[in-house]
Amino acid sequence: MTPALADPQTVLDAYLSELRRRLRSLPDEQVMDIVEEIRSYVLDTTGGRAAMTEASLNAALSRLGTPTALAASYVTDNLLERAQRNRMPWTILRAVFHWAMLSVKGFLVLLVCVPGYLVGASFFIAALAKPFRPNAGLWLIDPDTYSLVLGMTDRVPQGHELLGWKLIPIGFALGGGTILLTTYFAQWSIRRFRETRQMRRTA
């Protein structure tokens, strides 16, 4: 009797179901195709269901890499391709986030995109909140310190507010501009990255 925990078949199933879970952003049909292909590869290199041992299975799985890393290679290209066509910040952030897990370049782009979208969204929220929350605005605390109050709480900073009702047009313009710029930057980086990868695949 082999103990249930070390049963290679169970280990393989666990690996594949983790892979399936990590691939879930792809179309179902493609996920099944990928998972079955990996199963087929493992069965081929381990001598099939009957002959598979813990050692041969571990060797095969280590050549494939962790389910997370393997899924990331499949998913990232798909997400980046979608982000190139779609301008929604959410789509772009998701793609860049996956890219960041794969390469330093992706991580650097993420470092620009996250603050970019956060700053953009903050201006937007402050402008939207202004009619209902008089404390929303750009506050001058002391000669060197500004504070953008979004109006989510009743907090009124020490100091005086600089923009008044002008916050609404300025907030929308700055917020929209920052978000657009961030989006253009992300799409430009993605396009460059994917174009060079057509010729020179980085793994």
Add this chain to the structure above:
Amino acid sequence: MTLRTLPPSESADKWEIQLRKGCLELAILAALFSGRLYGLEIMRRLAEDSGLVVPEGTVYPLLNRLKGEGLLSSEWVEADAGHPRKYYRLTAAGRRRVIEMAQFWQSFSASLDDLLAPLRKEER
């Protein structure tokens, strides 16, 4: 499947790895030129014919991308092994693409050879 290239020497290092990676797409398409193969066969073909040993975790996603780009098609085939295998073949577009790539490769390496000729004399 234990075939592995020697770890790259200090000096050959990164450049050689980049070069191998750059050729991977061409090598995969070329391996499929004479007929359908499944993933493991492709990797074995690359290792035996060109010494190009690539991790599985790179080849399978790359095959998936080439299929997404319409250069490859795939089909599941029942095998004696007891489990089905996913075979890839070149599409018409893939066939055109690999021929173009091979032509470029040949003219590029020929002109590079001219440039490298003096170095070979030096070596002797």
